Amino acid sequence: MFRIKQLAGDMDLAGFSRWLDQQGVQHRITEEGGDQVLWLAQAEHTDPVLAALEQYMAREDVRDAVDEAGRAPVTGGRWQPSPGHAPVVLGIIIIAGLLAWVTGLGSSELALWLTYTDPQAFPWQSFVQRLDALAQTLASGQVWRLITPDFLHFSWMHIIFNAVMLWFLGSQVEWFDGRGRFLALFVVTSLLSNTLQYLVSGPLFGGLSGVVYGVLGYCWxxxxxxxxxxxxPALVVFAMVWMLIGFTPLPEWIGIGRMANEAHLGGFIGGLLMALVMAPGRPVRA
Incomplete structure (x- = not known):
């Protein structure tokens, strides 16, 4: 061990120590004559650790961020949350899974109650017809339809992919930024992604992928x-490339079928807007 720095004994370094553990930096903090001494296992870590420590001690916002990160469910430098860390995200995934099963992956009559507008009740082939159908749907009080297409999935692979991505990214938003902010992000990205997709192609679509793109845009x-x-970082590049591919005939050529490209685009734009509107803050969790 290399002796790096001696600090006042009343300085709370617990959060900084947890953060170092998550970065894979082997260290030890000992007590010596009423003071604290920071030791590192590898001398090459000295300069970056001292720089981080200086920021931690001097700036409250950095200290808050490091302390929050130190309490995060990270193991071996990897994000590994349990259900208790993101109950809202988990609840959304469970509801989507249950509705996928109950609707027979969108094949039953119940699925018509989850579409943006009822495709059997209104003509929707033209843009004007879609606007009229939407106005009549909202006038009848069926406001839930603006959100429920999120929970429609048409294959188990479809819902599994969306669930994995939403759990990985959404759980981080719920943990670090709070449940209220995640719910706001979910609602806004749902509304933008579903509405844009509906206005362009009609009510025959579904899935959480618009929200996933929104959460990704927000996180980035x-x-x-x-x-x-x-x-x-490559995840954002991959998502953008995949979105662009979705606007080409390639997915249909290879048998994937037509993608909800406008939902992806609308969700991503919604996530970016929410990142601009909601300044990063400390989460408030019960």
Whole structure:
């Protein structure tokens, strides 16, 4: 062990120590004559650790972020939450799974109650018809239809992929930014993704992928303002490329079928807007 720095004994370094553990930095903090001494196992970590420690001690916002990250469910440097860390995200995934089963993956009559507008009750082939159908649907009080297409899935692979991505990203938003902020993000990205998809192609669509794109857009942009989320930068590039591919005939050529491209685009834009509107803050959790 290399002796790095001696600090006042009343300085709370618990959060900083947990954060170092998550970064894979082997260290030890000992008591010596009423003071604390920081030791590192590897000397090459000295400069970056001292720089991080200086920021931790000098700035309250950095200290809050590090302390929050230190309490995060990270093991071996990887985000590994349990259901208790993100109950809202888990609830959304469970509801989507149950409705996928109950509706027979969108094949039963019940699925008509979850579409943006009822495709059997209104003509929707033209843009004007879609606007009229939407106006009549909202006038009748069926406001839930603006959100419920999220819970329609047409294959188990479809819902499994969306669930995995939403759990990985959404659980981080709920943990670091709070349940209220995640719910706001969910509602806004749902409304934008579903509405844009409906206006372009009609009510025959469904899935959580618009929300997933929204959460990804939020995480990417909000991360620039305060680093706290864990995801590979290549994920954003892959998502953008996949979205662009969706606007080509390629998915249908290879047998995937037509993708809800406008939902992906609307969700991503919604996530970016929410990242601009909602400044990163400390979460308030019960």
């Amino acid at each position: 942009l909000s991360q620039q303002r305060r680093a706290r989320f864990q995801f590979p």
